[in-house]
Amino acid sequence: MGKAFEQAAALILSGDRELWSILAVTARMSLCSSLAALALGVPLGIWLGACSFPGRRALLVVNRTLMGTPPVVCGLLFYLLFSGVGPFRRLRLLFTVPVMILAQVTLITPLVVGNLESYVTAVAPPVRETARGLGLPPWKVFLLLVNECLYPIFSVYLLAFARAIAEVGAVSMVGGGIAWKTNVMTTAIMQYTNRGDFSKAIALGIILMALSLGVNLLVSLLQGGVRR
Amino acid sequence: MNFPAFQKSYGRRTVLAMPDFALEPGRVCAVLGANGAGKSTLAKVLAGAVPADGGQRVVPARVTVGYLPQRSFPFRMTVRQNLLVTGGGRQRAEELLSALGLSPLADRRAALLSGGELARMSLARALMRPCRLLILDEPTAAMDMESTVLAEGLLQRTCRETGRTLLLVTHSLQQARRTADDALFLHRGRLLEQGPAGRVLYQPDRPETKEFLDFYGS
Numbered sequence: 001m002g003k004a005f006e007q008a009a010a011l012i013l014s015g016d017r018e019l020w021s022i023l024a025v026t027a028r029m030s031l032c033s034s035l036a037a038l039a040l041g042v043p044l045g046i047w048l049g050a051c052s053f054p055g056r057r058a059l060l061v062v063n064r065t066l067m068g069t070p071p072v073v074c075g076l077l078f079y080l081l082f083s084g085v086g087p088f089r090r091l092r093l094l095f096t097v098p099v100m101i102l103a104q105v106t107l108i109t110p111l112v113v114g115n116l117e118s119y120v121t122a123v124a125p126p127v128r129e130t131a132r133g134l135g136l137p138p139w140k141v142f143l144l145l146v147n148e149c150l151y152p153i154f155s156v157y158l159l160a161f162a163r164a165i166a167e168v169g170a171v172s173m174v175g176g177g178i179a180w181k182t183n184v185m186t187t188a189i190m191q192y193t194n195r196g197d198f199s200k201a202i203a204l205g206i207i208l209m210a211l212s213l214g215v216n217l218l219v220s221l222l223q224g225g226v227r228r
Numbered sequence: 229m230n231f232p233a234f235q236k237s238y239g240r241r242t243v244l245a246m247p248d249f250a251l252e253p254g255r256v257c258a259v260l261g262a263n264g265a266g267k268s269t270l271a272k273v274l275a276g277a278v279p280a281d282g283g284q285r286v287v288p289a290r291v292t293v294g295y296l297p298q299r300s301f302p303f304r305m306t307v308r309q310n311l312l313v314t315g316g317g318r319q320r321a322e323e324l325l326s327a328l329g330l331s332p333l334a335d336r337r338a339a340l341l342s343g344g345e346l347a348r349m350s351l352a353r354a355l356m357r358p359c360r361l362l363i364l365d366e367p368t369a370a371m372d373m374e375s376t377v378l379a380e381g382l383l384q385r386t387c388r389e390t391g392r393t394l395l396l397v398t399h400s401l402q403q404a405r406r407t408a409d410d411a412l413f414l415h416r417g418r419l420l421e422q423g424p425a426g427r428v429l430y431q432p433d434r435p436e437t438k439e440f441l442d443f444y445g446s
Contacts, residue, residue, distance in 0.1 A: 126297075126299060126300075126301040127301050127303075129277055129297045129301070130297060130300050130301040130303075132275070132276065132277060132295065133275060133277070133294060133295030133296055133297060133300075133354065133363075134294070134313075134314045134353065134354070134356070134357055135292070135293075135294065135314075135357050135359070136313070136314070136315075140313070144303055144313070147303065147304055147305070148303070148304050150304070
């Protein structure tokens with residue numbers, strides 16, 4: 001075990017090209033999917049939290065169900081959609097990074113929506129009542145709500161990124177873990193472990209944890225600037 | 229300014245049943261009553277924050293209404309920005325900040341204000357909007373005596389100078405006596421008395437009002 005850690009440290013310091021390829025694919029996939037989920041989920045979460053309309057409860061139930069979607073089920077769905085018998089086969093996206101991003105956006109967006117909706121449900125009534133008393137137009141009320149939600153938006157982004165970078169089920173099914181192309185850290189850790197190449201698996205594990213820590217620190221710093 | 233009769237119920241419970249009533253322009257009308265009398269419900273219905281039963285429109289569309297709820301929300305910005313977000317001019321904002329002793333706090337974040345300071349900021353923000361009917365729900369409840377007197381003076385001046393009608397919901401009989409020209413007395417969701425403050429607040433007709441005055445005036 002100790003030797004594996006030594007080898008892992010040496011591997012990280014050596015600048016192994018395959019390792020850098022895995023890191024680059026992971027970064028591209030996690031950043032794109034978490035940002036896309038945020039772009040979709042923030043307006044949806046605010047809308048569901050702030051507005052009352054027929055069918056809102058049903059939408060909340062659907063979203064809460066989607067929050068618990070098993071990644072392999074999501075992976076299976078996208079595999080079927082983009083495989084040789086699926087409706088989107090002509091796009092030839094199976095085993096590419098874009099379809100991995102699509103699958104992750106599908107998994108993460110309900111988490112963003114659900115978390116933001118809970119916060120907005122609590123904060124929207126007093127904001128709306130105050131804004132109505134001041135005669136503010138609806139677009140201004142929406143902007144004020146977004147402004148009130150900046151801090152939770154950062155927290156939700158952290159959650160989305162953590163889910164994206166640590167996800168393995170869906171990305172291995174639709175990405176295939178192809179070396180130099182779709183292999184991300186989680187799928188690579190599985191492959192190296194299966195091959196008995198523990199030093200590389202541990203090296204990736206250390207980098208994964210360090211990246212997660214780095215993103216957490218960065219977001220914490222940004223959150224510090226978003227004062228109440 | 230005439231208002232038609234309306235009711236407000238939550239479920240099967242009617243919390244407010246108002247006959248038709250009128251408010252005089254440029255005057256301060258205090259709404260008094262014990263807890264649960266329906267004062268805040270009256271303010272909310274008139275402000276359009278909650279609908280009257282049957283979705284009835286109580287305030288005519290031509291009447292612009294400003295409303296300060298009991299728990300006004302401080303937006304996540306500075307005190308000055310909280311006033312400017314209403315779209316009123318910078319000069320008006322500075323005048324109101326100064327009138328309520330908020331100028332030294334203008335660049336402070338609203339979330340860092342004390343309860344009394346927050347109440348003053350909320351009142352200043354509510355006064356930014358030009359409107360014909362201004363409804364204030366317990367605007368000075370969190371203020372100290374000095375700030376309360378400042379606020380009352382500002383409200384009276386504003387009504388006189390702009391011709392605005394002010395509906396002041398308060399549980400303070402002393403405040404009503406100091407500031408109001410007219411008064412409404414609510415008891416268990418019903419309007420028991422309305423008229424000049426000098427009569428309603430000193431020589432009421434109804435025993436419930438007398439009991440209220442005896443209790444709160446002593």
